[in-house]
Amino acid sequence: MPKIIRKRSDKIGSPPGTLMHIGEQKAEKVRITVIDYNEGQAQEKEAKTVEECFPFKDTPTVSWINIDGLHEPGIIEKIGTYFNVHPLVLEDILTTGQRPKYEDFDEYIYLVLKMLYHDGTGDEIISEQVSLLLGSNYVISFQEREGDVFNHVRDRIKTGKGRIRKMGADFLAYSLIDAIVDNYFVILEKTGDQVDLIEEELINNPGTQTIQTIHELKKGTLFLRKSVWPLREMISNMQRGESDLIQDTTRIYLRDISDHAIQVIDTVETLRDMISGILDIYLSSLSNRMNEVMKTLTIFAAIFIPLTFIAGVYGMNFEYMPELKMRWGYPSLLLVMFTLGVSMLLYFRKKKWL
Numbered sequence: 001m002p003k004i005i006r007k008r009s010d011k012i013g014s015p016p017g018t019l020m021h022i023g024e025q026k027a028e029k030v031r032i033t034v035i036d037y038n039e040g041q042a043q044e045k046e047a048k049t050v051e052e053c054f055p056f057k058d059t060p061t062v063s064w065i066n067i068d069g070l071h072e073p074g075i076i077e078k079i080g081t082y083f084n085v086h087p088l089v090l091e092d093i094l095t096t097g098q099r100p101k102y103e104d105f106d107e108y109i110y111l112v113l114k115m116l117y118h119d120g121t122g123d124e125i126i127s128e129q130v131s132l133l134l135g136s137n138y139v140i141s142f143q144e145r146e147g148d149v150f151n152h153v154r155d156r157i158k159t160g161k162g163r164i165r166k167m168g169a170d171f172l173a174y175s176l177i178d179a180i181v182d183n184y185f186v187i188l189e190k191t192g193d194q195v196d197l198i199e200e201e202l203i204n205n206p207g208t209q210t211i212q213t214i215h216e217l218k219k220g221t222l223f224l225r226k227s228v229w230p231l232r233e234m235i236s237n238m239q240r241g242e243s244d245l246i247q248d249t250t251r252i253y254l255r256d257i258s259d260h261a262i263q264v265i266d267t268v269e270t271l272r273d274m275i276s277g278i279l280d281i282y283l284s285s286l287s288n289r290m291n292e293v294m295k296t297l298t299i300f301a302a303i304f305i306p307l308t309f310i311a312g313v314y315g316m317n318f319e320y321m322p323e324l325k326m327r328w329g330y331p332s333l334l335l336v337m338f339t340l341g342v343s344m345l346l347y348f349r350k351k352k353w354l
């Protein structure tokens with residue numbers, strides 16, 4: 001699971017708007033792709049230089065410019081200069097620890113989200129920050145690495161399925177947000193399956209590995225909550241905002257995302273409660289096992305204490321002990337000790353201590 005707290009100490013003391021990449025370098029090189037489309041056609045190309053993206057700012061078609069890799073601030077600065085993006089927004093794009101948010105700058109809208117998806121093996125959760133710039137006829141997306149959850153959006157654009165090619169750039173931004181939110185359910189389903197497995201393991205054969213798995217799940221749900229909880233506020237701001245860049249027809253679809261975000265938040269809270277309950281059950285079962293062990297040891301000690309006392313008394317080397325000269329003293333004493341032990345054992349069993 002990704003780190004909850006990102007290191008930002010390298011930027012302390014820098015002037016506001018300083019373009020510095022804060023975070024891990026997750027791509028070997030920056031890759032820029034452009035999908036330009038209208039209702040009748042769509043074309044996709046990979047830009048070799050950032051300058052190839054500039055003509056799409058003023059085209060009558062809708063353009064989606066996707067940038068994979070944030071480790072070269074010079075490219076982000078060129079984009080910001082040409083598209084007239086505020087330096088503080090560019091700074092936030094390069095600082096990969098932002099809280100999901102919505103900011104309206106009249107000429108464009110800036111959105112930040114957390115994209116979560118499983119890696120190729122399906123075990124590890126990949127997390128990256130996605131920044132979106134929504135203009136009148138373009139959407140610029142900034143990602144930390146290649147690979148995302150937008151393949152279905154690309155397919156709909158290329159094949160013309162659905163309403164996406166009939167709508168504007170705001171609907172494209174909605175589609176990207178919807179793809180990110182829908183993939184949260186995949187992560188939650190996987191986490192739910194892991195919780196079920198832990199519950200079964202906890203009942204059948206809890207071990208030292210169990211508590212580590214529970215801890216990882218608890219940390220994972222905390223990260224999910226941190227990524228998802230601000231999303232509701234962000235979408236609400238988009239719905240209530242008065243920006244002309246978002247049409248009324250698209251605001252209706254934003255309600256659907258808002259509903260999905262609420263469902264995700266409720267599921268995350270439920271999983272957190274379940275994991276906390278599992279942790280309590282594990283600690284209780286561990287304590288009960290320890291109590292059983294201590295009870296068994298206490299019973300054995302209670303049985304052998306009087307026997308040890310008798311053995312200690314007759315182990316003293318005094319010459320004039322009356323029982324020492326008895327012919328049947330040794331077997332009689334063994335019989336007394338045996339009878340005493342069995343009697344105590346039967347007493348404990350009657351009290352249901354065994």
